[in-house]
Amino acid sequence: RAGLRPRCVAPHATDCPVIASVEGVVGAVAFDSLVIEVGGIGYRVFAAPAILAAAVPGKVLKLHTYHLVREDQQALYGFRSAEELGFFNLLLTVTGVGPKVALAIVGSRPTADLQLAIMTQDQAVLVSIPGIGKKLAERVIFELKEKVAAAGVAAIGSGGPGTGPGGGASEGEIVGALQALGYSLSEAREASRAALADVGVSSSLEERVKAALRSLLRE
Incomplete structure (x- = not known):
């Protein structure tokens, strides 16, 4: 999953915040x-509704964090996984997307679903998010399509059951993902069929896209 690991988006390396994660007892929600209490200090962490709903005061919680540092403000944004945090960082590179909007996007549905929506240019998924x-x-979609693809296909497919025959990924999903990468419809269809022969009908979206890309690179 190279390219989607947590990283600093500050202009200079020396500006990178140092709070990469917080683990402690949940206080007020x-x-x-x-609030996560660590060593007598309470850290206020902004988080998605799903995290807040699951947080139990008095219980230990660990969150991967993005540490926002500005001249007039500091804030922490918390995530359940490094993948969520990495995708949050990627969203911050989009013109007009700040931490609050990025958090709303990340918290709306699984990261893999959002990445797939970007690759397949499915605007409806993003427009369904409030704000x-x-x-x-x-x-x-325009600014992240290539970045998501370059970050690694492994982060795009959820690996769960698909809609194709045998419970795997459907041909439409594979073709859409390949077209989002710039391949023509005919190239995408041919590569999808080659991938099917390579990894089988029960393969996940991730496995099928990887196989399709391998076949295209061999040409």
Whole structure:
């Protein structure tokens, strides 16, 4: 999953915040954040609704964090996994996307689903998120399509059951993902069929896309 690991997006390496994760006892839980108590210090961490709903005061919780540092503000944004944090960082590179919008996107559904929506240019998925309009959805897709692809296909497929024969990924999903990478419809269809012969009908989206890309690179 190279390319989607947590990274600093500050202009200079010396500006990179140092709080990469927080683990401690959950204190107060608010509508947009929670307090994690570590060594007598309470850290306020902004998080997605799913994290806040699952947080239990008095229980230990660990979150991967993005440490926002500005001249007039510091804030922590928490995530359940390094993949979520990495995708959050990627969203921050999009023009007009700040931490609050990026958090809303990351917290809306599984990261793999969001990455697939970007690759297949499925605006409907992004527009369904509160606060994300059509223009912003178009910008996210335009600016991140190649970055998500370059980050590694392993982070795009969820690996779960698909809709194709045998419970695997469907040909439409594979073709859409390959077209999002710039391949023509005919190239994508041919590569999808080659991938099917290579990894079988029960393969996941991740496995099928990897196999399809291998066949295209061999040409």
